[in-house]
Amino acid sequence: MAFKASIKTGKLKESLDAVGRLVDEIKLNITEEGLNTKAVDPANVAMALLTIPEDEFESYNYTEDMTIGIDLNRIDDILSLASNEDILKIETEEGSMMNIQVSGFEYNISLIDPSTIRKEPNIPDLELPAEIVLNGQRIQRAIKATEKISDYIVLSTEDNSLIITGEGDTDSVKIDLTEDDLIKIDSTENARSLFSLDYLSDMSKSIQKAPEVTMHLGTDYPIMFKFNIAGSNIEYLLAPRIESD
Amino acid sequence: MAFKASIKTGKLKESLDAVGRLVDEIKLNITEEGLNTKAVDPANVAMALLTIPEDEFESYNYTEDMTIGIDLNRIDDILSLASNEDILKIETEEGSMMNIQVSGFEYNISLIDPSTIRKEPNIPDLELPAEIVLNGQRIQRAIKATEKISDYIVLSTEDNSLIITGEGDTDSVKIDLTEDDLIKIDSTENARSLFSLDYLSDMSKSIQKAPEVTMHLGTDYPIMFKFNIAGSNIEYLLAPRIESD
Amino acid sequence: MAFKASIKTGKLKESLDAVGRLVDEIKLNITEEGLNTKAVDPANVAMALLTIPEDEFESYNYTEDMTIGIDLNRIDDILSLASNEDILKIETEEGSMMNIQVSGFEYNISLIDPSTIRKEPNIPDLELPAEIVLNGQRIQRAIKATEKISDYIVLSTEDNSLIITGEGDTDSVKIDLTEDDLIKIDSTENARSLFSLDYLSDMSKSIQKAPEVTMHLGTDYPIMFKFNIAGSNIEYLLAPRIESD
Structure with a gap:
């Protein structure tokens, strides 16, 4: 058939x-x-x-x-x-x-x-305390800005803001997205995780096409992006990296 | 002088x-x-x-x-x-x-x-049984589509259609251009020749600029393209390759 | 502070x-x-x-x-x-x-x-007999044209014209800019200097943005370009090369 x-x-x-x-x-x-x-x-x-x-x-x-x-x-x-x-x-x-x-x-x-073909993964059952909805281009621009400085990005929530930072050996960048810059932020507790920019940079090429992207964020937990492009539902899940001091 | x-x-x-x-x-x-x-x-x-x-x-x-x-x-x-x-x-x-x-x-x-400089060639005197007139962009698009699959292209005529095919190791492509897609087709007998895409791909960069291109095709014979761009008359002649079974 | x-x-x-x-x-x-x-x-x-x-x-x-x-x-x-x-x-x-x-x-x-950082240079005190004012794009186009032929360019003044020439092993190019092509030319004596195109080619990327560029030219002397882009004052000074016969 x-x-x-x-x-x-x-x-x-x-x-x-x-x-x-x-x-x-x-x-x-x-x-x-x-x-x-x-x-x-x-x-x-x-x-x-x-x-x-x-x-x-x-x-x-x-x-x-x-x-x-x-x-x-x-x-x-x-x-x-x-x-x-x-x-x-x-x-x-x-x-x-x-x-x-x-x-x-x-x-x-x-x-x-x-x-x-590589076996389909099990999707982990995650309880992520922060949900942020924002424009996909904003995410992509923050990723680009951080790439100029570092190979890693820290995403965190604080006082109903999404804080995006990158630290290189000598230089740093900080982007502070407040409620005015976001479509929605709902963070029951402060979240903070560090990710490799390699993957986020690839993902952001699709993310930037979506006017609304929902991010779920925790502390040292995977991040989840949910969005819709061309009528299709897409979810990205990315594991955190360990922050070295 | x-x-x-x-x-x-x-x-x-x-x-x-x-x-x-x-x-x-x-x-x-x-x-x-x-x-x-x-x-x-x-x-x-x-x-x-x-x-x-x-x-x-x-x-x-x-x-x-x-x-x-x-x-x-x-x-x-x-x-x-x-x-x-x-x-x-x-x-x-x-x-x-x-x-x-x-x-x-x-x-x-x-x-x-x-x-x-390399001696001017003798132009062979060819009697090619099929004459097809078509838009140059159509030829270029068919060449591009075939290149995705194979290094060779077969051009043939059948029942007043121009059939373009390419076969890779596992994949194939077929383009069937009927009288509706062609400006003219006049084929006294079915023709079929195989050509290397290397040359055709180069030629197609000029061919695509001509709204009308006349192709002369035979069986295991050279193909001839005649067209006019920027007021100049251009002829391309390309020798066939032998089909291996 | x-x-x-x-x-x-x-x-x-x-x-x-x-x-x-x-x-x-x-x-x-x-x-x-x-x-x-x-x-x-x-x-x-x-x-x-x-x-x-x-x-x-x-x-x-x-x-x-x-x-x-x-x-x-x-x-x-x-x-x-x-x-x-x-x-x-x-x-x-x-x-x-x-x-x-x-x-x-x-x-x-x-x-x-x-x-x-490399020490700031002393700016030499030059008395250059020829002053030519012209459009920056004209300079850039002349540099591009000369690059096709040679690695060097000769800039000279003669009878209130700016003459730009390049000589390769077998080929040559000449551009004759008369008073009609220039905004101003004031040449108390004929000037003629030869420059490496490597540097001029880089400089011309900024020079071409200025509608008015003032050139000061002498004989076997440095050339000076003065212009303004985006509200800033820019001066380029380039040492001549020795003409080999």
Whole structure:
């Protein structure tokens, strides 16, 4: 039984790109509700969850649950040839080829055996005391500013502000986002965690596209970003680094 | 006796670029009807013919036939400084210097001894059963799409369609251009030849600029592209590769 | 006693860039009249003088003369994050840190000990017989055109024209700027000097931004360029090279 669907090229591209920032190969689950994937980076530090809901598709002919293995670079190469508004048709069977038709081109792409792809991670059950909602570009700009100074970033909450700091050997940067700069901040206790900028910098390329991003932050706990781009739900989870004195 | 002429910079640039995609040095023939050159690439696989008709020049003071040797990179370097609408004046004598005046600059460029440049090829007399006229951008897009999958491309005609396919180790692409997608197709018998994408990819940078390109195609025969850009007539000839099974 | 000032980011960036084309580190003098620096390149061939007058600042709280050492790459990195219209606040003390606040970011940047920076040059007292005023883009275009042919450029005056020439092994270029092309030319005697294009090419990136540039030229003497960009006064001085026959 084959799965058939059609979707705007740009929508599929932006959604897959969000995961592609962390991994090259994914196990894509085809369900009645839409497509979803969970991916963890090789170092086990960052995790991405993506759901493209069924109603974001132009057509969606689901027959049964299946899981296919995809090389994201290969797909991205092909999607980059079509324009974002072009409707792309997919047809695929479990463990087989994927047929992609777009803009008059018909591709037959071999899939990857899902059993060879890194196992889907367990999503940890986290209770994070601080929830901050803010514009994605603000996050990206703070990450860029901190990168000029350091390889690490400290995110903390204090008196209903989000404080972002970076310290290099001699130089430092501090960004103080108060309630006026944020869409919402709800912090039951002060939180403070330190993260590697390597991962955050990659993640911020997708984060910056979302007008509203929800951050969940704790003290020496993973950070979680939840947002929506191109109709898809994306979650990033990033483990903290230990602060050395 | 010197040859003197003036022409819009952009016109000369685009015309010479079409040949420059295959070779670095050309023998340029100055005749009563205009400038022309024939060039074959070092591997003898691809050939370019260019004619810039006399009436595409702003002024054209011809006195006698002559042949000069030109380093296209040198000329392109200079042309890139002027804007496309600027009128460029050339003055040259056989086997001597070329004087170029444009936008207030006066260059004296040494020519190459034409006898040191690769001999002009004989143009084979080909009878190719299929003639297809189509938009140059369509050709370029098909070449780009095939490059994602393979190093080779198969061009064939079938039932008044042009079929373009590429096969990689595991993946494939097929583009089916029917009469609706083509300006004209006239195929007395089905044709099918395989070509290296290396050359076609270079050629397509000029081909894509022409709204109408005439392709002549046979079975395991060279392909010929004829088109006009910036008022110049260009022909590309590309030898087929043998299909391995 | 700290120095505090605020200025448009773009104004500071463009002014410092003019010096940054020659050196990476500068001694910046803070005076009642504004900021100034003099820098000489490591080979002692080119010199840059910059003054940002006090009235180009939005606010300028001067208390005493001081000199600070700045790594221009570090500052440029930070300025590139803010938009040109953003107001940037500086606060600094001699031999200490610099605090920079812009667009909601607060940086603390360590300064360089001024005594470790290359000594400020003496500005030679030159009497140059030719003064030419012209558009900066014209200078840059002539430099670009000459670079295609040679590593050296000859600037000379003759009959109230500025003649720019370059000679390669086989090729040459000549640009003849007459009184019509110049804003002013005042040449008491013919001047002629040869310069390395390496330095002029770097300098021309700032020179091209000035609608009016004053050149002072002699025979086998340094050339001086004086111009104003973003409200700052800039002078470049470049030593001549010896013409080999």
